[in-house]
Amino acid sequence: MAWLHTWVGLWFSWLLFAVFLTGSLAVFSEPITHWMTPEHHEAEALAAQQENAPVDRARRLGLAVDYMARHHAGAGMWEIWPVDRYHGNGLTAYWFDKNGMYADAELDPVTGAELDDHHEAEGRATLGGSHFVDFHYTLHDAGLGLWIVAFATMAMLVALISGVVTHKRIFKDFFTFRASKGQRSWLDAHNAVAVLTLPFQFMIAYTGIVISGSTLMPAPIAAAYGSGPEAARHYFGEMEGEEKLPRSGVAQAMPALEPIVAHGERLIGQTARAIVIRNPEDSSMRIGVYGWNEDADTFRNISATTGMAEFSASGELLRVRPPGEVLGGAPALTRQVMGDLHMAKFGGLAIQWLYFICGLAGAAMMGTGAVLFMAKRRAKLGDEFGGATARVYRLIEGLNVAALAGLSVACIGYFWANRLLPVALENRAAWELRCFFLVWALALAHAWLCSPRRAWITQLAVLSALCLLLPVLSFATLGDHPYAQIARGDWESAGVELSAVAFGVLSGWAALRLWKRPASAQPQRKSRSNERAAA
Known part of the structure; x- marks a missing residue:
């Protein structure tokens, strides 16, 4: 179990750190998008x-x-x-x-004419916070990327279970932290963040797999329903209690919708969000009135389903679904709650901050585990890879720096690209994404060209500078700053910049602490065969 925890944790820790860091940022994707579209x-x-x-x-x-x-x-x-x-x-x-x-x-709400794609005020094209959402579960590749992240998530569950089995004193160790003790301190930090958020880590990993279940396990669905979008809709429709309505072929004029919508609002206790008409202009027509979830609904219900009332073409009430419930029974409710648990669709701002902090703790769990691996082997090289062991360990050192500090630099670099790239640049959103990956690639090259200690100090210092100077950049490019944002009630923009400053302070403290610590001696390689010969 110890071997399984060590090696499964190591080889997937870099990817899982990226998944957790970008997933934590994805919790606040809407405020990030708001900050990245100042013209709107x-x-x-x-x-x-x-x-x-x-x-x-x-x-x-x-x-x-x-x-x-x-x-x-x-x-x-x-x-x-x-x-x-x-x-x-x-x-x-x-x-x-x-x-x-x-x-x-x-x-157009006045004329009913279709508006073109450029009717809104001109502004900078950007992926905004959706970049972090897409990256954290598909790596920007909905095909192969989704499978890679799912496989890594399964490995995370293996590492979590083997870690619990391995650490017999895991809960006792949670209350123990020995600072400035090298390897012991890294182990204490790893145990603390893991145990503190262990239920969250299990929940977020398991629900992440469950909500992609139809993609990851398509064979049963394909065997029963066939393949393609229509088959998938049929499957989910049956699960969610939606009957398939064949057209009768008898024409039916559309009734006046406003009286039906008003009746539906009274039944579900919500303002109408959407009116869904199945088989329109046919005698088999069904008219569904779906509501808006307000703040009170998200605090009261874990399931984010809205209220729904369905009527026939004559206005006869057919069925009602109260807010937070489903019509398909336990399977549909379980699937809905799993998705909403993963995406923090309930509980408002307090739950979003809780997920954000727990997500960062998950990233810290991955990061401290990767660093702990090298801390254990820095004083004495093992012999896991024979004559290539030293080269493999140097590769791991570089990947640690690039995957942890380098990705963080790339994330803040994405924010800088949003402010520095010309607003009228063609394919501007794609260039922001390219800047993210380019900065990350440069961090990887730097981590392998420099000594590990120098690479850590440099990249943490760069991360600190970019985070601390983000409000200055906004002021220089837009004339905006956190004080003005708070004064006009723009807490989304202020939250992004103040959070960046907080991360800048933390990374600056880490860089300074590492810079002041004397460089450790280079590890001396001693293979097991040499030890036996010496004995």
């Missing part, structure tokens, strides 16, 4: 002021139905968002295209 701040503030402004919803619904009837009459599903909070109270329509995929159009 005024529009966002105006939209927030207009959120509760009265709108003629009946007219909006009529405009959307007219648009769908003219342009997408043959679609098997229409979905209308009469007041789309994500688009500043805009009017949005969705449908299934001929390939069975979601398509959408944003409509």
Whole structure:
């Protein structure tokens, strides 16, 4: 078990550190996106002021139905968002295209005309916080990347279980920390962050695999339902209690939607978010009214499902789903809760900060484990790889620096690229992503070209400088700063920059502490055969 914990933990620790660090940042993907799109701040503030402004919803619904009837009459599903909070109270329509995929159009709430892709105020193109979301579970490759992360997550579960078995005094060691003791200090730190967040680590790893289960284990679904988007929809529809509705072939005029929507709101106790019409303009038509989850709902329910009321074309009530519940029974509820547990869809800001801190603790668990491996072998080289052992250990030293400090530098470098790249640059979002990977690649090269100690000090110092100077960069490029952000109530932007300063202080302290510590002697390689000969 000790061997399994050591080697499985080592070979996957670098990737898992990246998954946990970017996953922690992904918790606050929306504030990060807000900070990275400063040109839209005024529009966002105006939209927030207009959120509760009265709108003629009946007219909006009529405009959307007219648009769908003219342009997408043959679609098997229409979905209308009469007041789309994500688009500043805009009017949005969705449908299934001929390939069975979601398509959408944003409509003018006054005329019902389709708006082009450039109707919003010009601003910098960016992936924003979605970069960290996509990277932490797909490595920006939804095919191979998803499988790599899933395999690493399974390895993490193996390392967690073998670690619990190996450390018989793990809970006692949690209350013990011996500072400035070299290897002993690293082991104490590794044990402390692991035990403190052990339930979270098991939960986040297991739920991360479960929510990708249909991709990772597709054979049973394909055997029963076939392959392709339509088959997947059929499978999930049955799980979630959605009956498949064949068209009757008898035309049915669309009823007035506003009375049905108002009735649905009263039944579910929520404001209508979306109106989903299955088999539109057919006598088998079903009209579902789905609500918005407010803050009170996220505090009350772990499941993030909204309320839903479904009606026939004549306005007869067919079924009701209260907020936080599902219609498919235990399997559907389990799947929903697993997903919401992983993505922190409940509990508001307090849960987001808890996930952020626990995620960083998970990253620290991976990082301290990787450093501990080399701390154990620095004084005396083992013989695991024969004559290549010294070279393998040097490779591991470089990977430790690049995977831990280097990735952190790349993350803050991504923020710097957002401010420094020209706003009108073509493919600007792609260039931000390229800057992230370029900085990471440079950190890897630097870690192998320098001595490990110098590489650690340099990269931690660079990380500290970039984090501490991020508010200065914003002031130089935009004239904005945390004091002004707090004064106007922009806590999302202020939170990003103040958090960067906090990380800058911590990394600067680590670099200074390492710089003041005298360099340790180089390890002397003694193989087991030499030890036996000496004996």
